[in-house]
Amino acid sequence: VTANFVQETDALLALKAIFNDPFLNKNWTGSLHCYADYPSQWYGIQCSHDDRVTGISLQSMGLTGKVSADAFAYFPELTLISLNNNSISGNVVNLSSNRKMKHIDLSGNRLYGQISPSLLSLDLLESLQLQDNSLTGPIPEFNQSSLKVFNVSNNNLKGKIPTTPVLQSFSSASYYNNQGLCGPPAENPCNSSAFSEKYTSNSDNKDSSKRTYKFATVFLIFDVIGLVAVMLLFILYYKRAKKLKKMIKNMQKDLKEAEAEVEVEAEAEVEVEAEAEAEERVVAVEEKREENNNKKKLIFMEGVEAEFELNDLFKAPAEGLGKGIFGNTYKAKLEGYMGIKSVVVKRLRDLKPLSNEEFTKQVNMIHAHHNHPNLLPLLAYYYSKDEKLLVYKYAENGNLFNRIHGEKSSKDRIAFTWSSRLSVARGVARALEYLHINISGMIPHGNLKSTNILLDEHETVVVSDYGLSSLVALPIASQRMVSYKSPEYQSNKRVSRKSDVWSYGCLLLELLTSRVSVHSAPPGINGVDLSTWVHRAVREEWTAEIFDPEISKHRRACHGMLKLLQIALRCCDKSPEKRPEMTEVVRVVENIKVVEESEDEEDLSGDPSLTDDSLSITAPAMVAGDQRL
Numbered sequence: 087v088t089a090n091f092v093q094e095t096d097a098l099l100a101l102k103a104i105f106n107d108p109f110l111n112k113n114w115t116g117s118l119h120c121y122a123d124y125p126s127q128w129y130g131i132q133c134s135h136d137d138r139v140t141g142i143s144l145q146s147m148g149l150t151g152k153v154s155a156d157a158f159a160y161f162p163e164l165t166l167i168s169l170n171n172n173s174i175s176g177n178v179v180n181l182s183s184n185r186k187m188k189h190i191d192l193s194g195n196r197l198y199g200q201i202s203p204s205l206l207s208l209d210l211l212e213s214l215q216l217q218d219n220s221l222t223g224p225i226p227e228f229n230q231s232s233l234k235v236f237n238v239s240n241n242n243l244k245g246k247i248p249t250t251p252v253l254q255s256f257s258s259a260s261y262y263n264n265q266g267l268c269g270p271p272a273e274n275p276c277n278s279s280a281f282s283e284k285y286t287s288n289s290d291n292k293d294s295s296k297r298t299y300k301f302a303t304v305f306l307i308f309d310v311i312g313l314v315a316v317m318l319l320f321i322l323y324y325k326r327a328k329k330l331k332k333m334i335k336n337m338q339k340d341l342k343e344a345e346a347e348v349e350v351e352a353e354a355e356v357e358v359e360a361e362a363e364a365e366e367r368v369v370a371v372e373e374k375r376e377e378n379n380n381k382k383k384l385i386f387m388e389g390v391e392a393e394f395e396l397n398d399l400f401k402a403p404a405e406g407l408g409k410g411i412f413g414n415t416y417k418a419k420l421e422g423y424m425g426i427k428s429v430v431v432k433r434l435r436d437l438k439p440l441s442n443e444e445f446t447k448q449v450n451m452i453h454a455h456h457n458h459p460n461l462l463p464l465l466a467y468y469y470s471k472d473e474k475l476l477v478y479k480y481a482e483n484g485n486l487f488n489r490i491h492g493e494k495s496s497k498d499r500i501a502f503t504w505s506s507r508l509s510v511a512r513g514v515a516r517a518l519e520y521l522h523i524n525i526s527g528m529i530p531h532g533n534l535k536s537t538n539i540l541l542d543e544h545e546t547v548v549v550s551d552y553g554l555s556s557l558v559a560l561p562i563a564s565q566r567m568v569s570y571k572s573p574e575y576q577s578n579k580r581v582s583r584k585s586d587v588w589s590y591g592c593l594l595l596e597l598l599t600s601r602v603s604v605h606s607a608p609p610g611i612n613g614v615d616l617s618t619w620v621h622r623a624v625r626e627e628w629t630a631e632i633f634d635p636e637i638s639k640h641r642r643a644c645h646g647m648l649k650l651l652q653i654a655l656r657c658c659d660k661s662p663e664k665r666p667e668m669t670e671v672v673r674v675v676e677n678i679k680v681v682e683e684s685e686d687e688e689d690l691s692g693d694p695s696l697t698d699d700s701l702s703i704t705a706p707a708m709v710a711g712d713q714r715l
């Protein structure tokens with residue numbers, strides 16, 4: 087064990103302390119077996135043939151903590167850092183000691199400060215992804231010919247984009263949504279006056295003084311031409327002055343005569359106009375009154391029979407349910423309004439600027455799907471300039487997240503049986519298939535996750551939050567919505583029906599493993615990148631450990647669980663084209679037999695059949711739909 091190796095292990099332990107993540111705390115223990123041809127036991131760590139750390143890959147794990155400037159200084163062989171989609175804060179670290187670095191992905195974190203100029207010294211750098219952070223200051227003058235992927239969009243960078251050939255070769259998308267950036271390839275030109283005053287940095291001053299000099303010359307030429315023109319006009323004027331004087335005299339005379347006539351007519355007209363004006367005013371006041379009345383009204387969706395008003399909602403006992411990406415959500419207790427006991431009010435925020443008509447159109451599109459048994463119906467909405475509310479039926483049995491993870495290892499936990507989980511998987515699949523077939527022109531769901539899957543009073547699964555993605559402003563959507571965290575959004579900035587399929591796969595993995603998924607972990611709760619974890623389990627043939635013991639003890643359900651796992655992994659394929667359509671998913675999930683858990687079934691979690699051939703299948707067999715399943 088070399089001194090360097092010990093140093094690298096210590097540096098990883100220091101990172102572990104910063105992240106203080108339950109999964110890493112458990113996984114990064116014991117000595118780091120970072121030997122050639124021996125896969126590292128430490129999650130996310132890659133090694134070289136000469137036993138050095140070459141890659142740190144911890145995406146979407148809900149990691150927090152402030153990374154110090156020298157956190158990676160002890161890994162001279164590092165070629166890859168991928169910490170995207172976490173909540174890590176601090177500055178972009180100093181990487182001047184990592185001369186072999188090729189891929190840096192720190193996107194989707196909370197990094198602030200300037201982009202470290204140390205990155206300029208990385209001669210082998212191929213990709214740099216810093217989008218979706220809060221970085222400030224100018225872009226350093228990157229010009230490594232190796233650099234093929236570059237993205238700093240959605241930050242607060244400013245100044246002119248350096249004119250190096252490499253930085254100029256990327257499209258405007260790489261620089262998108264940085265208010266203070268200007269010049270090509272960004273869409274804001276630097277010479278707009280507001281821009282140059284507000285944002286351009288000192289280095290631009292030389293350029294702008296050159297421009298000023300050119301403008302001054304042009305203005306001088308125009309001045310001379312203008313002077314000659316004025317003189318010519320003056321001579322012309324003098325010649326015509328006499329003629330004009332005469333004309334003016336005649337005109338004044340005509341005008342006096344005409345004024346006398348007009349005065350008589352005007353007196354009559356004034357009376358008519360005053361009457362019309364008074365009438366108009368009355369109509370306007372009435373219209374305004376009606377508009378104000380409408381403004382304070384809840385608009386109930388067609389077919390909804392309820393009689394409460396906005397005031398009833400305000401007066402009702404309320405309970406905050408949480409703060410989601412669309413705003414705060416409250417439960418209001420409304421005893422006895424046409425059988426509706428409680429409703430949920432979503433106070434929307436961060437929306438696109440929408441007129442009343444546009445908002446109403448979107449809301450009606452949501453309502454068009456209210457008849458599907460697995461979609462949560464919208465009851466009413468309220469629109470004003472400053473306030474937009476959506477009112478839904480309250481789902482009495484809460485959300486799927488709590489059903490899976492709630493009361494863990496407590497006596498009060500009601501077991502979440504295999505058959506109930508299967509029925510959730512079916513209901514959500516049917517709802518998604520319906521949305522995919524029936525919604526045109528909208529992002530299908532966009533935010534499918536376990537807190538958006540609800541259970542009503544009959545334990546029927548209902549999907550909520552559908553149809554809202556088209557209301558949210560893009561920067562917010564790309565920061566917070568699940569679809570925008572899909573692998574394809576990371577690479578090509580596209581969301582589609584297949585992003586929903588990916589989300590559905592992640593949801594199935596959460597259902598099967600009962601592990602908190604980074605995909606749907608509410609704020610403050612750390613999750614695991616389940617797809618990576620499960621793929622690894624299958625690859626390394628410890629499949630039996632994937633399943634939650636609460637279900638894996640039901641041996642007769644094992645066949646169905648494997649089927650569900652298989653379709654989940656297909657849905658989680660990195661490449662969207664390889665994922666199945668929801669119609670196929672529904673067919674597969676519906677074909678899984680419901681096996682009722684018999685009361686007397688013994689705990690078989692230690693049963694060898696769960697580690698026999700049927701479960702120790704390999705990844706290719708899993709994905710290819712091995713006939714043994």
Ligand SMILES: Nc1ncnc2c1ncn2[C@@H]1O[C@H](COP(=O)(O)OP(=O)(O)OP(=O)(O)O)[C@@H](O)[C@H]1O
Pocket residue numbers: 407408409410411412413414415430462478479480481482484485533537538540550551608
């Ligand atoms: N109609 C409902 N009935 C019961 N609980 C609900 C209902 N709507 C939302 N909730 C619950 O209220 C909480 C807040 O919901 P909200 O939709 O605001 O945020 P979220 O689901 O956590 O995140 P996101 O906004 O990303 O969907 C969640 O726990 C959600 O499950």
